[in-house]
Structures are given as structure tokens and as C-alpha cells.
Amino acid sequence: MTAEAPSAPALSHGRLMPVTVHFDDLDALGLLHNARYPLLVERAWAEWMQAVGVAFDGDWAAAGDACNAVKELRLTYEAPVTRPGPYTVHLWLDRLGTTGLTYAFRFCSADGSVTYARGSRVLVRLDATTLRPAPWTEGFRNAARELLRPDA
Incomplete structure (x- = not known):
């Protein structure tokens, strides 16, 4: 009897980005x-x-949702990456607020089966003139919902 190679985990949410x-x-x-x-x-x-x-094409006034800043970054290392090559980042949203969002991630093997690091990043959408928090556009919010964790 031969052992089968482990299969990549099924994703219930988010997206794998190479x-x-x-x-x-x-x-x-x-x-x-x-x-x-x-x-x-x-x-x-x-x-x-x-x-x-x-x-972002160089014009902050026209950047829209690309005008954002990192408020917080959390990262935990779980296993060392020891070789160059293809990997993947599993991205998803834990929270989508009016002016901010929290996206979570796993840095993993190319097939998503091995996790090397995990964490989250909080982004705040900014008004390009005042650099104060500004609402995400409805177009961005609609696109971002594809990454939203079902129980978020």
C-alpha cells in the first residue's frame, strides 16, 4: 500500500496569491x-x-483606495523557509470597516498545505489631502467582500 501525498487544504475563504x-x-x-x-x-x-x-500611478489625489497606510502589523513565524522558489500567500479579510480593514495571511507552500508564517495587517484608507481616515469606495468594498472570512 502506498501513501498518498497530502492534498492542499480546501479554502473556505480568501485567496491564494503566488x-x-x-x-x-x-x-x-x-x-x-x-x-x-x-x-x-x-x-x-x-x-x-x-x-x-x-x-497607484504616482498621483495621490487620484489614488482613491490605493491611498492607505498600515496601522498595525502582526507576524508569527512558524517554520523556516530554507529554499528559493514558488510559495503562496493565503489572503483573507477578518474585518472590513468604513475606513479601515484587517487582512490576515498565511505565508505557505505553493499548494497552501504548509504554513511558514501567519499574521495580520490593519490598513486605514486616507484622504490624500488631509491624510485623515476616509471611507473605502463602494467599488472597493464590493471587491473586498470576496476575501471576507464567512464568520467575520
Whole structure:
């Protein structure tokens, strides 16, 4: 009797976004440097934002929902990444408020079956002129609901 390879977990919410770890992302011990995890997660989030039509082209006044700032970042490392190559970031929303949101993530193997790190990031949508909190647009809110955890 042969053992079957473990299958990727079924996603009940969120989306898997592919990312690539490069050789120069590794530290002197050959581990993914701790500062690279948030960077790779940010790239996955930015790719999702672009896919739903939110992008920054250099004009903050016209940036709309792309004009936002990180209020909080939490990250827990669970297992070391020891090789360059394809990985994935599992993204989902824990909260979608009027001017802020909390997206959670797992940095995982390419198939999503192994979790290397997990965390969350709180973003606040800003008015480009005042830099005060501003409401997310209805278009963004509609797109973001695809990532909302069912019990959130």
C-alpha cells in the first residue's frame, strides 16, 4: 500500500496569491530573512488590489483606495523557509470597516498545505489631502467582500 501525498487544504475563504522567494531573499544561514515575509505579503496584497482595479500611478489625489497606510502589523513565524522558489500567500479579510480593514495571511507552500508564517495587517484608507481616515469606495468594498472570512 502506498501513501498518498497530502492534498492542499480546501479554502473556505480568501485567496491564494503566488509569490517567489529568490536566492537573495535568504540570510547568511540560508533562511528566508525575517524582514522579507512582510515584503512578500505586501506584494501579494498589492497584486490582489491591482487585480480588482486599485492601483497607484504616482498621483495621490487620484489614488482613491490605493491611498492607505498600515496601522498595525502582526507576524508569527512558524517554520523556516530554507529554499528559493514558488510559495503562496493565503489572503483573507477578518474585518472590513468604513475606513479601515484587517487582512490576515498565511505565508505557505505553493499548494497552501504548509504554513511558514501567519499574521495580520490593519490598513486605514486616507484622504490624500488631509491624510485623515476616509471611507473605502463602494467599488472597493464590493471587491473586498470576496476575501471576507464567512464568520467575520
